[in-house]
Amino acid sequence: MEPRIGVFICHCGSNIANTVDVEEVVRYASTLPDVVHADHNMYSCSEDGVGSIKAKIKEKGIDRVVVAACTPRTHEPLFRNACEAAGINRYLFEFVNIREHCSWIHMKERELATEKAKRLVRMGVAKVALLTPQEESESPVVKSAAVIGGGVSGMTAAISLADQGFETHLIEKGSELGGLVKDLGALFPSESTPLEFVKTMRDETAASGVRIHLSSEIKDIQGYIGNFDVTISENGKEEKFKVGVVITATGADELKPVGEYGYGRYPNVITQSELEKKLAKGERVGNTVMIQCVGARQPGREYCSRICCMTAIKNAGRILALEPKSRVVVVHRDIMSYNARNEALYRKSMEDGVTYLRYTLEDKPRVEGRDRAEKITLREETLDEDIALPFDTLVLSTPLVPNPDNGKLQKMLKVPLDRDGFFLEAHVKLRPVEFATDGVFICGCARWPSDVPECISQAGAAAAKASIPLRAGKVRTEAITAEVDETTCTGCGNCIATCAYGAISIVEVEGMRVARVNLAQCKGCGACVGSCHNGSIQQRGFTEKQLISMIDCLTEGD
Amino acid sequence: MSDRERTVVVVGGGIAGIQVSLDLANMGFDVHLVERTPSIGGRMAQLDKTFPTNDCSMCILSPKMIECANNPRIKMHTYSELESVKGAFPAFEVVIREKARYVDLTRCTGCGDCVAKCPSKVSSEFDAGLVKRKAIYVPFVQAVPKKMTIDKEHCIMITKGKCGNCKKACKAGAIDYDQKDNLITFEASAIVLATGFDVFDVTVAQEFSYGRAKNVLTSLELERMLNASGPTGGHIVRPSDHQEPKKIAFIQCVCSRDKKYKEYCSSVCCMYATKEAILAREHCPELSSTIFYMDLRAVGKGFQNFVQRAKRDYGVEYIRARPAKVEEDPTTGDALVYYENSRTGESIARRYDMVVLCPALVPTLGSESLCSLLGVRIDGDKFVAIPRPADRPVDTSVKGIFACGFCQTPMDIPDSVVQASGAAARVAQALGVS
Numbered sequence: 001m002e003p004r005i006g007v008f009i010c011h012c013g014s015n016i017a018n019t020v021d022v023e024e025v026v027r028y029a030s031t032l033p034d035v036v037h038a039d040h041n042m043y044s045c046s047e048d049g050v051g052s053i054k055a056k057i058k059e060k061g062i063d064r065v066v067v068a069a070c071t072p073r074t075h076e077p078l079f080r081n082a083c084e085a086a087g088i089n090r091y092l093f094e095f096v097n098i099r100e101h102c103s104w105i106h107m108k109e110r111e112l113a114t115e116k117a118k119r120l121v122r123m124g125v126a127k128v129a130l131l132t133p134q135e136e137s138e139s140p141v142v143k144s145a146a147v148i149g150g151g152v153s154g155m156t157a158a159i160s161l162a163d164q165g166f167e168t169h170l171i172e173k174g175s176e177l178g179g180l181v182k183d184l185g186a187l188f189p190s191e192s193t194p195l196e197f198v199k200t201m202r203d204e205t206a207a208s209g210v211r212i213h214l215s216s217e218i219k220d221i222q223g224y225i226g227n228f229d230v231t232i233s234e235n236g237k238e239e240k241f242k243v244g245v246v247i248t249a250t251g252a253d254e255l256k257p258v259g260e261y262g263y264g265r266y267p268n269v270i271t272q273s274e275l276e277k278k279l280a281k282g283e284r285v286g287n288t289v290m291i292q293c294v295g296a297r298q299p300g301r302e303y304c305s306r307i308c309c310m311t312a313i314k315n316a317g318r319i320l321a322l323e324p325k326s327r328v329v330v331v332h333r334d335i336m337s338y339n340a341r342n343e344a345l346y347r348k349s350m351e352d353g354v355t356y357l358r359y360t361l362e363d364k365p366r367v368e369g370r371d372r373a374e375k376i377t378l379r380e381e382t383l384d385e386d387i388a389l390p391f392d393t394l395v396l397s398t399p400l401v402p403n404p405d406n407g408k409l410q411k412m413l414k415v416p417l418d419r420d421g422f423f424l425e426a427h428v429k430l431r432p433v434e435f436a437t438d439g440v441f442i443c444g445c446a447r448w449p450s451d452v453p454e455c456i457s458q459a460g461a462a463a464a465k466a467s468i469p470l471r472a473g474k475v476r477t478e479a480i481t482a483e484v485d486e487t488t489c490t491g492c493g494n495c496i497a498t499c500a501y502g503a504i505s506i507v508e509v510e511g512m513r514v515a516r517v518n519l520a521q522c523k524g525c526g527a528c529v530g531s532c533h534n535g536s537i538q539q540r541g542f543t544e545k546q547l548i549s550m551i552d553c554l555t556e557g558d
Numbered sequence: 559m560s561d562r563e564r565t566v567v568v569v570g571g572g573i574a575g576i577q578v579s580l581d582l583a584n585m586g587f588d589v590h591l592v593e594r595t596p597s598i599g600g601r602m603a604q605l606d607k608t609f610p611t612n613d614c615s616m617c618i619l620s621p622k623m624i625e626c627a628n629n630p631r632i633k634m635h636t637y638s639e640l641e642s643v644k645g646a647f648p649a650f651e652v653v654i655r656e657k658a659r660y661v662d663l664t665r666c667t668g669c670g671d672c673v674a675k676c677p678s679k680v681s682s683e684f685d686a687g688l689v690k691r692k693a694i695y696v697p698f699v700q701a702v703p704k705k706m707t708i709d710k711e712h713c714i715m716i717t718k719g720k721c722g723n724c725k726k727a728c729k730a731g732a733i734d735y736d737q738k739d740n741l742i743t744f745e746a747s748a749i750v751l752a753t754g755f756d757v758f759d760v761t762v763a764q765e766f767s768y769g770r771a772k773n774v775l776t777s778l779e780l781e782r783m784l785n786a787s788g789p790t791g792g793h794i795v796r797p798s799d800h801q802e803p804k805k806i807a808f809i810q811c812v813c814s815r816d817k818k819y820k821e822y823c824s825s826v827c828c829m830y831a832t833k834e835a836i837l838a839r840e841h842c843p844e845l846s847s848t849i850f851y852m853d854l855r856a857v858g859k860g861f862q863n864f865v866q867r868a869k870r871d872y873g874v875e876y877i878r879a880r881p882a883k884v885e886e887d888p889t890t891g892d893a894l895v896y897y898e899n900s901r902t903g904e905s906i907a908r909r910y911d912m913v914v915l916c917p918a919l920v921p922t923l924g925s926e927s928l929c930s931l932l933g934v935r936i937d938g939d940k941f942v943a944i945p946r947p948a949d950r951p952v953d954t955s956v957k958g959i960f961a962c963g964f965c966q967t968p969m970d971i972p973d974s975v976v977q978a979s980g981a982a983a984r985v986a987q988a989l990g991v992s
Contacts, residue, residue, distance in 0.1 A: 013699065013787035045620050047627060047704040048668045070617060078621045081628065163987045190948035197949065297862055306857040334853035339967045340822035340939050341947065347821065381878070384901035418859070428859060429608050430573075430618055432972040433979065448859045453951040454973070460952070460987075461979030467986060468584045 003129045006037045006062035007121060008053050010044035010069035012099050019103035021114045025068070028118045032125045036060055044069050050082045057086035064088070064131065066124040068096040068117065089133035091479055091541055096124040123550040130546045134479035139520040141226035141469045142244040146171060148218060148409065151179020152198070152452060153444025153459040154249035155205045160463035162208035166470050169241060170205065171213045171232055173405075177202050179251050180445070181452060185276035188314045189341055189453070213239070221246065221412040222502070224521040225439025226475050245439045245466040246413060248423060249459065252400035252445035257295045261365070261396055266373035269394045272311050279318050285326070286392025288319055289376060291365060292332035296399035298361055303420050305399030306449040309336040312397050313345055316354040329355040329389055331365055331378060357389075358382055367394065400449040413440050414501060423447050433462040438475070441466050480524035480541045482517050489514040489536040495528035504528060559989070562745040564588050566985055567652055568752060569640060569928065572600020573971055574963030575752035576622050577978035582750075583631035585986055590746065591626065592654055593636045594924065595683075597701035598623055600754055601964075604684060604778065606785040608971060609833040610864035616700060616787075623702040637707055639924075641741060643932055647958025648747040648989065656740040660708035660716065661694075665732035668696060668704035672724035672733065680712045682789075686778045689789040694724045699787065706732070748985045749932070751942055751954070751961040752978065753925045755968070758813050758820065758918040766812060766915055771886035772798040773893050773912045777808070777827070777834060780914050784837050794841050796912055798891035802842050803911030807895050808835060809881050810851040814918030822939055825968035827916040828855045832868045834914065839872040848875045848908070850897060858970065884913050919968055934959055942966045952981040960984050 007029040011017035022040050030038035037060045041049040044067055056062060065088070067079050072095040080090040098117040106113035143166055147158045150172030158170040170177075178198035181187065187194045205212065213234050220231040226244045233239075254273045258264045263271070270278070278285060290312045296305050309332065316328045335356065337346035350356065358381035359365055365378035375390040402421035410417050415435040418424040423442045426434040433443050443458035444450060450458065469475050482495075482504075491513030496504045503521035506513050515537070517528075526539045538544060564587050568579045571593030579589045591598070602608075603623075605615035626632050641653040678693035691697075693712040696704060706724075714721040715735055725733040757778055761769040768774050773796045775783075786792035796803050808831040813819035828851060835847035854876060856865050868874040879897040882905075886893055893913040898905055921940045929936050935943040935955040942954055942961040952960045962977035963969065969977070 014791055015786050018786070018791075043620075043700050045624070046700040047624060047702050050624060051704075074617050074621055078624055085628075160983045160987050163990065165990070187948060190946070192948075201949070302862050302866065303859075304857050304862050334855065336853065336855050336857050338823050338825045338855045338857055339969060340937070340941060341967055343815065343821065343823040382900045422859075427618075428611055429613060429971050430577075430622070430975055432976050452949075453947045454976070456949060457951045457973075457977045457980040460981075460983035461976045464581050464585065464979045464983035464986065467983070468581070471586055 003034045003064050004036045004060070004062050005034045005064045005066065005125055005128055006056055006060060007032075007035055007039070007066045007068065007125065008044055009038070009040045009098070009121070010049070010067065011040060011042050012070060013043065016069070016099050016103045019107050019110055019113045020098055020117045021110065024114055025098075025117050025121060029121050029125070032122060034129055035125060037062060045075055045078055050078065053079070053082050054086040057083070057088060062088070064092045064128045066094045066096060066121065066128050068098045068121050068124065070099040071097050091134035092128065092131050094124040094128040094131065096120045119554055122553050122556070126549045126553045127546050130549055131541060134540050136476045136479040137519060138474045139226055139477050141473050141475055142242050143470050143473060144168065144241070144243045145245045145247065145466055145470065146228070146230050146241070146243040147247045147249055149179070149249035149251055149444070149446065150174070150177040150212070150214070151249060151251045151444065152181050152201060153251070153455040154179070154247070155201045156456050156459035157247045157249055157443060157463045158210040159204050159208045160460055161467060161470070162210045164467055166467070168210045169213060169230070169243065170210050171216045171218060173215070173217060175215050177205065177212065177214070183273060183277065185280035186314060186318055187452065188310065188345065218409065218412065224501070225469060227520070228439070244470055245441065247441045247443065247462045247466055248409065248413065248446055249444045249462075250403045250405060250409065250446040252403055252422070252449060255295050255398035255401045257396050257398050260294055261291060261367045261376075261394060262369065262373045263396055266369055268372045268392065269367070269396065272308065272315060272395060272397050275315055275393070275395045279315065279322065282322070284323055285319060286323070287327045287390070288316075288329070288393045288395060289389050289391040290316065290328070290330045290395040290397055291376070292330065292397045294396040294398045297333065301399065301420070303399070304336060306336065307451050308397040308399060310342055310345065310451060313337065313349045313354070315395070317349055317352060320352055320354065327355070329357060331357050331359055331376070331389075333359060333361065357387065400445055403446060406446070413437065415440055433458055434465055439469065477520050478522065478524050480539065481519050481522040482524070482526070482528050482537050482539050484515050484517060485536045485538070486514045488534060490534065491515060492533065494531045494533065495537060498527045498531040500525070500527065561588070563648060563747045563989055565590070565744065565746040567592060567640075567650070567746045567749045569749065570600070570752035570754055570965070571598030571634070571636065572752060572754045572963065573602045573619065574754065574974040574978040575600070576626050577975050578750050578752060578962060578981050579626055579632050580622065580629065581979050581982035582985060583629045585982060587631065587985070589632045590652070590654065590744070591632055591634045592638050592640060593634070594639055595697060596637045596659070596705070596707040597697050597703065598626060598634065598636060599698070599700070599702065602971060603698060603700070604686070604781060606781050606788070607833060607837060609829045610858070610860040612833065612836070620700050623700070627702045634703070635742070636703060640928060640931060643749070650746045650749060650958070652744055652746050654742045656742060658710070658737040658739050659706070660710065660713070660733065660735055660737045661706045662732045662734050662737075663703065663705050665730045666705045667730050668706065670696070671727045671729065672706060675723040675727040677721065677723065678712050678714055680709060685782045685789045686776065688779055688782055747958065747989055749959045750981045750985065751928070751934070751959065751965055752963045753922045753928065753965040755919040755964040756922050758920050760812055760915055760917045763813050763819065765883040766809070767884045767886055767893070768915055771884065771893055772796070773886070773891055774884055775912065775914050777830060777914050777916045780834055780838075784834065784841065792841065794838055794845070796891065802845070804844055804846070805910045806835070806838060806845065806847045806912045806914060807893070807908070807910040808847060808849045808914045808916060809884070809895070810849065810916050811880070812915040812917045815852060820918040820920065820939065823855065823968065824919040825855070826919070826970050829858070829861055829864070829970070831914070831916050832856075832865055832874065835874045836868050836872045839874070846873050846875070848877055848910070850877050850879050850881050850895070852878065852880055858972070919964070921965055925965055932956060932959060952977055952984055958988060
C-alpha cells in the first residue's frame, strides 16, 4: 500500500512566516510523492493547531505525518501524541525544523530561506515514507529508592518517599545526619536552634522507616531507571541493594579562602561557618567586620553563592544580640536579600544598627595587622572615600563550592556537572530537579547554593518526581533504540566502548559472540551505530536507508 | 484510596499551578485545576524569553499547557473561581463557580469569525494594554482552551440588549447570551494555591510620569513589544512616534524596596531587565541600555555570567542609583531621568528615547479574598503566609492547604516549579501510603 503522507507547515506566528513563504512551501509540499494533504497553521502547537492535524489525519486517511515547525527538543512529544490520538503509530512522524534552521538564521534572506525550507520538507517527506512503526516497551520499576547525602535535603527527600510507602535507603558519608545545618549556630527563618531542627528531622527520618546508612560510601551504581544496583561500603562492610530511583543530595562545602585577607595567617580572620561555631559556644567576638564575596563573583569563580549575604545578616544580628556593645560592619558589593522575607531581615538588620558599606571588585579592601589582623581599609563605593575599619574579628563570607565527590558520583550516575562543578539539571527553567538521565534526581546545594527552605522545597520536588515511576511500578522505554543484526555482527566490541549508558554487552548465540542492546538502558543516541565497522547496528527510525534517502533528495535537481 | 482522597484542587493555572497539576496527575491523583482567566498559562505565557538561557517562553510552556489539557486526570475549570470551601483536611467540600462565558464550549471551535464582527473594543490584558481586544475574545493565540469568552462588562448585547453580531457570525451555534454561571460541587482531600502575581500600578508614583509621559513604559509592556507575536510584531518602537529607540533606561525597584509603597524585593526584576536589555539590543543593533539599580541581585544558576555577558557583549550599562524622577521632554517625547551621583551629590539628568519601569510585583487581585474564604493567613504584604518556612516551606496555616510559587513570596520560574513539585510531594505525603 502506498503511504499517505500529510504535511503541516507552521507559521509560528510571525517567527517563521515573516521569513519563509509558508504558503509557497505548502504548495510545494503538496507536489511531493505520496503527499495527500499539505496544510498550514498559525501555531501548530496550539490547541486548535493540534486539533486540526488530528482532524485532517482522520478525514484524509493520512498514515504518516510531517510537521515543519520549530524544534523536536520541545515539541516532538506533542505531535507524536497527536498522531497517536488520531490512530497512527507515533513513530510514523517526522519533525522538520524550519524555524531554528531557516527563518531564524536566514532572517534577511527570504528567498533562500524558503528554498531551504522546501528542501528540508522534501527530506522529511522522503524519510517519513520509509519509517516503520515502533513500539515502546515497558520495564518494571523496583519500588525502592536511594537518597545519597544525609543533610536536610537528603533527609527531607527520604522522609517524603518513606511516608508514601516506598523502601528508602539514606546513605550518609559522615557518622551522623544533618549536613551543613547541624554545625550552624542559628537558623533563619526558624525559631528552633539548628540542633533541635536537625534532631527533629533525624527523629522523623527514623520514625518514617527510612533505612539509614551512616559512615557509608557509594562504591558503585549500575543500571537504569527502575533497576539500579547500588553497592555501598558501610563502616567498611560492603552492602548491596536494588532501587528504582536515585536522588542526589550530596550538598556543598564552604570555601576555605586560604591566603585571602590574611586567612590562615591571622587567628582572628575566620569564615562565617567558623563564626557560627564560636557563637554557638557563646564565645565573644567583639567589634566585627564581615567581607562579602570572598572568592566569589570574580574571575576564576564567577558565580554568586546566593546564601552568604543572608548568613552575614543573620550572624551580624546574633553578634549584636550577644554583645550589644560590639560594632558590626558588613562590607559588600551588593546585598542579595532577594524576596520579601530576606529583604525584611536586611531592613531589620540596618535598623538594629549593623552598618553596611560597599566596596568594588576593582578596589578590594586591604587588611593590616601584626600578630593579629587589626583593621581593613577600603574605598567606600557610595561615598567615594577611603575608610579604615578597626576590628577584633574579621569574618570572610565565602561561597559554597561543589562537593569534591561530585566527579566520582557523576560518572557512576552518568549525569553532567555545570561549569562551576555543581550538578547540571535537565532544564534550568522547567526541570530543575531532574537529570536528562531517567530515574536520577537532584536537590539541595549539590545543584546550587540554596537556603534551608529552598533545599527543603527542592527535596520535596525531587521526591515527587521520583515517586512517579515508583507509584506506577513501570516505565515506558525509548523506542528509538539501536538494533544489532546478530547474523553479521562479529562481536568485536567497538560499540561497547562507545556506549555512554552501558547498554551493550556481548552474548553468545549458537557459539558466536555477538553484541546485544539492553533496550531499557539504550537512549538512542546512535553513537554505537557510527562505531560499527560493518554496519551491523542500525538505529530504529534512523536506518541507513532512511538517512540516505534524505541525502539523495537534498541535492535533487541541482 | 477513595475518590475523595484522590482528589486535589489546584487554584491558579500559571506555570506553578500547571506543574503541580501535572505532577499530581502523574502520581495518580485526580486534579481540579481552577483558573480565573479564560486560559491557563499565567504570566509565563506573556513573557517573550526567559533568563538566563533566553529560551522562548511560550515554546517551553505551551507543551505543558497542552499536556494539562490532555491529561485525563486533570479537569480544567478556566474562567472559574472557588466559590466556597467547607470542612477540613482530608475532607474539603468544594464549590467552584464556572463563570458564564456566554459561549458553549462544546460547540465553539475557536475560529474567530465572531471576533471579526464584534464592535466592542477593550484594552488587551494579555498585551499589557498596548492594543485592544474585542468583547468576545481568546486571550492569546496559544490559549488553552482555545475557546471564546464574552466579556460581559463590555458586550453591547449583554449590557444593552443590542447587537448580536457574534451570534450571527457563529456557524457552530456556540453563542448563548442566556448562559448562567455553573456551580460544581465535589469533595477533595487537599488544596494547592498557586495564584501568582500582578504588576503594581505605578501610576500612583507620579514622579515616574507613567501614564503621562508616552515613552515611559512598564517592563511587561516592553516584554510584549519584544515578542514576535506581540502587538508590534517584535519591533521596539516609541509609543509617541513609532520610531525605534536608540537609548533605553531601565529603572529597578519602582515602588518596591520603598517605604512609601512595597518594602520587599520582587526577586526577578534585576534579571528580567538584564534579559530585556539583551533582547532589545538583539532587535536593534544600534540600541544601548542603561539599568539603574540599587543592588544587582543575580543569585541563581548562571545569573552572574548572564550579567557579565550583558555588559561585555550587549553594551548594557549598569548605574547604581535610584532615580528621583522621570520627566517628559514635550517637544521631543524623550524621557529625562534624574538621579544623583552618590559621590558628588550632584544631580544628573540623562536623556533617553524610552524609559522602562520595573515595578513591584504584588499578590494577584483576589488572592486576599481567596485566602479569607479558605481561612488561610496572609502576611503583611498580602502574600500567603508560611508559618514554618524553614521546614515546611509550602504549608500554609491551614492543614491540607499548600501554597507554591509567587503567591507566597517573590520568586523566579525555576523556584516556582520546584515549589510546585514540592507541594505535590507534600500532598502525597499528607495522604500517606500510595
